[in-house]
Amino acid sequence: MAQTSLPLAPVKEPSEWKNWLGVSPFFLFAIMFIALPSLYLVQGSFFNQEGQFTLQNYLDLFTNPTIVSAYKLSIQISAATAFGGGVFGFLLAYAITIGGLPRGLRSLLITFSGVASNFAGVPLAFAFIATLGRRGFVTLFLKDALSLDIYRAGFDLYTFWGLCAIYMFFQFPLMVLIMVPALDGLKREWREAAENLGASGLQYWTRIAMPILLPSILGSMILLFGNAFGAYATAYALTGGRLGIVTIQIGAQIRGDVLHNPGLGYAMAMGMVIIMAVSLAFYSWLQKISERWLR
């Protein structure tokens, strides 16, 4: 983010702690409603049912079959939709920025992307049941018009690919929203300079534009990954908890100790936080790299 803040030199006063008093309500709120709940889970994850300190919960994450398959499924869905949504979102962002589409379509698509990336959870699941469910509009249309029964062909909205199709609805619009400013940052002069030196369009893209854009594209895909990884409501509304992704398993653990070990439940939650934190760290690192050229 550009730091164009006014140069506000800290007013040197003898009692600086009084200045900290001004932000204490915010810190108190953060401690009560972010730090304490998180630390409770952290602490709980290090204790076994007898109340003794242990690392066993974290080791069990890698051996408990329910948890392993939940993480696997969540990672697969998040990675697939981050990649698919990232590629397609990039192409769309390209189309409306430098792809030569009429100006009016740009703001239309951006508004729509804002809506779609926020339109999620229960209503989104219902919309896709009406679209790709067994009696959904597209399912029936394909059956009648092309005599293609997608359910007989192996598609099922309530499984991996179905959830991917639904997540795509908010994934690629988010990519559009992130990539449009980056593509706007590509300077016309770079292209002109390349062409003056005799570069072809392909050479310009592979040697100049892509290396500049790549950190931003990768970073955004990581953000999409986290976006899908933390999603709960959509999958729950769709399958009522039958599709065992991590968030659904954690939900089951909150409702009742399905793992028969509270500490393991906390460790499962912490595993998720760790993956999200690593994603965010990668994202901000790549963002810093991309800001060297794109501001």
Add this chain to the structure above:
Amino acid sequence: MKQSSTGRRFSLWSWVWFIIGTIYFLVPLYATVRHSLRMERDVIGFKAYESAFADNNFWETFLLSNMLAAATIIASIILIVPTAYWIRLRLPQARRITEFITLLPFVIPAIILVFGLIRIYSVPIGIPFTEIKLFQPLTTTHFGTYILITAGYMVLAMPYMYRSVDTGMRTVDIRTLTEAAQSLGAGWFTIIARVILPNIRSALLSGALLTFAIVVGEVTLASFLGVDAFGPYLFLLGQHRAYEPAALSFVTFLMTWLAMGLIQLVTGGQGQAAGSH
């Protein structure tokens, strides 16, 4: 010559992507509307909407969600505006830690947040290492639960709200405004409420609308904390009704569109993304 031909080829592909994208956007919406209009056999009509709106539970849960959204917005403004203001004016050294805190909700998904909140606030809260109890479990009373869920929503909305407010303050010279107000004898409350707030109103409005979009349909916090909000209501409706959920889904979509359209209008900018997926 070469230039124009590549230009046309690019724009052809652009149209292809654009059309695929538009189809992906519009078909689910079309299918939802189409489904919602077919409640009566062989008749296209608004029966599902009439039936959905005739349900008292809809209005009660919808009203509750709107009130929670309003409470979240007001409380967030009260918490975040003075903080962001104070950091810009007096405490720039707190900027990094504050920005870090406002990014934490990206690392802690709603399901994890509610996990921790339930475990902490469903038991009496006391001073650590003592037997002294400060207050009763929040989850045992309606009022306590509303406070808890509002705080949870404030956390979920914090990254967007803080960023909106901070961006808004960047464009106004708060130092000069503050000095001018002080020289006219204004106190801190007056400065923030009557000088700073009006100057960042478009940023506040966009943060508020985004918060509204997050809160109104939110289901994770609401269902685990047992709050009868619109999100859980819609989920339950989907369990035993066929057409009304489609109708209400479309209404939700229109509301999201309205909120995002207004944000676009007040900021003239790129639009933002949040969401309770």
